[in-house]
Amino acid sequence: MVDELRTEDAAVENETPEKEETMEEMMQQYTEAMSDIHRGSVVEGTVVDAREDGWLVDVGYKCEGFLPRKEWTHRVLVEETQEPVKDDKVRVQITNMPTGEDSQLGLSRWRCEFDERWNKLEKEAEENETVAVKGLRKVKGGLIVSCCGIEGFIPISHLTQEGHGIAPGKLVDQEFPVKLIEKDRRKRRLVFSRRSLIEEELAGIRQAFYEHVHEGDVLEGDVSSITSFGVFVNLGAMEGLVHITELSWQRSAKAKDIVSKGDHVKVKVIGIDKENNRISLSLRQTLEDPWTTAAERWTPGMVTEGTVTNLTDFGAFVEIEPGVEGLIHIGDLSWTRIKHPKEVLKKGQKVEVSIIETDKERKRISLGYKQLHDPWKNAVEKYPKDAEIPVKVVRLADFGAFVELEEGVEGLIHISQLSTQRVENPKDVLSEGQEITARVLEVNPSERRIRMSLRPANEEPVRRERPLRDERRGERPADVGEGRRQHDDRPRRPRREGGERRRQENHNSALPQEEMNFSIGDLLKQKESE
Numbered sequence: 001m002v003d004e005l006r007t008e009d010a011a012v013e014n015e016t017p018e019k020e021e022t023m024e025e026m027m028q029q030y031t032e033a034m035s036d037i038h039r040g041s042v043v044e045g046t047v048v049d050a051r052e053d054g055w056l057v058d059v060g061y062k063c064e065g066f067l068p069r070k071e072w073t074h075r076v077l078v079e080e081t082q083e084p085v086k087d088d089k090v091r092v093q094i095t096n097m098p099t100g101e102d103s104q105l106g107l108s109r110w111r112c113e114f115d116e117r118w119n120k121l122e123k124e125a126e127e128n129e130t131v132a133v134k135g136l137r138k139v140k141g142g143l144i145v146s147c148c149g150i151e152g153f154i155p156i157s158h159l160t161q162e163g164h165g166i167a168p169g170k171l172v173d174q175e176f177p178v179k180l181i182e183k184d185r186r187k188r189r190l191v192f193s194r195r196s197l198i199e200e201e202l203a204g205i206r207q208a209f210y211e212h213v214h215e216g217d218v219l220e221g222d223v224s225s226i227t228s229f230g231v232f233v234n235l236g237a238m239e240g241l242v243h244i245t246e247l248s249w250q251r252s253a254k255a256k257d258i259v260s261k262g263d264h265v266k267v268k269v270i271g272i273d274k275e276n277n278r279i280s281l282s283l284r285q286t287l288e289d290p291w292t293t294a295a296e297r298w299t300p301g302m303v304t305e306g307t308v309t310n311l312t313d314f315g316a317f318v319e320i321e322p323g324v325e326g327l328i329h330i331g332d333l334s335w336t337r338i339k340h341p342k343e344v345l346k347k348g349q350k351v352e353v354s355i356i357e358t359d360k361e362r363k364r365i366s367l368g369y370k371q372l373h374d375p376w377k378n379a380v381e382k383y384p385k386d387a388e389i390p391v392k393v394v395r396l397a398d399f400g401a402f403v404e405l406e407e408g409v410e411g412l413i414h415i416s417q418l419s420t421q422r423v424e425n426p427k428d429v430l431s432e433g434q435e436i437t438a439r440v441l442e443v444n445p446s447e448r449r450i451r452m453s454l455r456p457a458n459e460e461p462v463r464r465e466r467p468l469r470d471e472r473r474g475e476r477p478a479d480v481g482e483g484r485r486q487h488d489d490r491p492r493r494p495r496r497e498g499g500e501r502r503r504q505e506n507h508n509s510a511l512p513q514e515e516m517n518f519s520i521g522d523l524l525k526q527k528e529s530e
Contacts, residue, residue: 037061037105039094042112047088055084057092057107065105067092074110076188077117078136078146114150118185121148130177133192138168145178145192152190154178161198202238206277209237215269218286223263226255233267233281240279242267249284249291249323251309258283290323295360298324302355303372308345316341318353318367326365328353333369335376335408344369375408379445386439386457393434401426403438403452411450413438418454429454 037043037059045059054068067090072083084090093115096106124131133145133152142155158181160166182191213219221233221240230243247258259265271280298304298320306318306326315329333344345351356366383389383405391403391411400414418429430436441451 037094037097039097041094042091043094044089044091045107047084047086047090050084050086055090057090059092059094059105059107061105063098063105065092065094065107067107067109071095071108071110074114076151077110077113078149078151079113114188117149121150121180121190122183124148125180130179130197131192132175133178134175135168135171135173137172143168143171147178147190147192150188150190152192154192154194158193158195161195161202205237209235210272210274213269213272215272217269218266219269219281220264220266223259223261223265226259226261228255231255231259231283233265235279238277238279240267240269240281242281242283246270246280246282246284249287249289251317251319251323251325253322284323290321291360291363294324294363294365295358297321298326298355298358298365300355300357303352304355305350305352306367308347308349308351311341311345311347313340316345316369318351320353320365320367324365326353326355326367328367328369332356332367332371335370335374370408373408375406376445376448379409379450380443383440383443383450385441385443388437388439389452391436391438391452393430393432393436396426396430396432398425401430403436405450409450411438411440411452413452413454417441417452420455 043059045057047055048058049056054066056064057067059065092107092109093112095108098105131147133147136144136146142153145152145154177197178192178194179196181193219235221235223231224234224239225232230241232239232241247253247255266286267281267283268285270282304320306320308316309319310317315327317325317327319325330341333341352372353367353369354371356368358365389405391405393401394404395402400412402410402412404410415423415426418426423429438452438454441453443450
């Protein structure tokens with residue numbers, strides 16, 4: 001019994017020092033904890049209460065700290081962490097230490113999160129040439145990305161290689177490497193570049209491309225973009241340009257009418273510029289040249305419809321099939337004189353033409369337009385003899401007046417047909433632009449001539465039969481008949497003063513100009529015989 005008591009006393013004696021050590025340790029731990037709590041320190045605490053404007057957090061300090069709701073997260077942080085509830089553990093940073101009775105321990109969560117993530121980013125950037133980012137959203141001027149949980153910015157000029165554009169939206173939710181080109185911790189600013197990495201990668205790809213591809217090769221690619229001056233085709237290693245003139249054999253073709261974005265096409269390499277990294281391509285040279293068989297399809301005399309593509313001083317170009325154009329010379333546009341083809345046709349007009357000549361070697365086709373609109377075609381039926389036709393005086397000559405019956409049809413009123421009296425000059429009777437009514441004497445469609453008269457039909461003079469002269473060439477017809485051209489053996493009568501011959505005064509003996517079919521010598525012989 002005594003032994004048992006001694007044993008219990010010894011146990012009690014042994015327990016007392018242990019309790020004292022435990023209290024000391026507790027006090028020491030509290031002291032150490034208190035010493036760790038200072039402004040800027042990061043501690044872990046427990047949410048003890050939730051309020052409308054924040055949370056009360058026990059961080060082991062003599063009073064509870066307050067975590068404002070605005071200090072929970074920040075726009076520069078990329079996260080989807082839910083707000084805490086009572087008894088949740090949170091890591092916070094001390095932002096304010098109490099100095100009076102009314103002061104409170106201030107806490108912030110996003111500041112410690114930002115510092116940790118920024119330090120991680122800097123370490124990764126130092127150890128590696130590139131860092132990985134993920135596209136978040138497109139903004140004006142570029143793309144917002146996430147790097148180590150912090151938002152950064154890539155300008156649109158740094159998204160792809162120089163001289164090429166890319167839609168920032170295509171990189172949203174995509175992960176890709178970039179280079180850090182600017183950082184500012186105080187402003188929480190990060191700027192990255194993707195362009196330099198792409199250019200380095202493409203440099204190696206281009207080198208391999210130039211080693212295996214040469215001018216004349218036919219490649220396949222996809223249409224990446226369409227512009228007003230041509231089409232860009234993605235060949236995989238790089239892009240090439242198909243100029244608008246190399247899209248089709250058709251002249252003045254629009255790119256959007258030939259290809260669409262995303263089309264898979266075959267192209268021929270027609271130029272390589274290694275210094276400027278430019279590839280010239282042709283789409284039309286992979287197609288058959290329509291001129292190789294144009295002469296077989298278009299033979300002289302054929303009539304077809306085409307579209308006026310261009311007007312020049314010397315004629316009009318008409319496309320009669322895609323890639324095949326012909327020329328209507330200005331002389332084949334109208335039967336009347338014109339100064340410019342625009343007086344007859346306009347660009348884009350549909351016209352009917354006839355094939356005059358085809359030159360396969362020079363890739364030329366001569367077309368006719370006026371040949372299908374000949375106003376002389378039914379001239380005999382339209383203008384019968386002795387018909388009274390309203391006409392317009394267009395030109396005056398020494399030997400008569402040219403009048404227009406309709407566009408492309410002109411007639412001649414000889415000076416002898418201008419009046420029943422003798423006319424010395426057509427200007428004494430008519431003027432250019434004057435509208436009159438004339439009578440048809442003769443129509444000759446083969447020579448494109450119409451003789452007309454202003455005399456009444458019952459006063460038409462009798463004419464001897466003689467060859468038809470070309471009055472349009474300015475050859476004035478003889479005023480007298482064959483007898484006047486023969487030499488008379490009888491002596492000529494002397495001239496009166498002034499060098500003029502005597503004329504008969506009697507007006508009853510005046511004969512019309514075209515009825516003088518004998519000479520003065522014949523008239524004297526007749527008088528003597530009487």
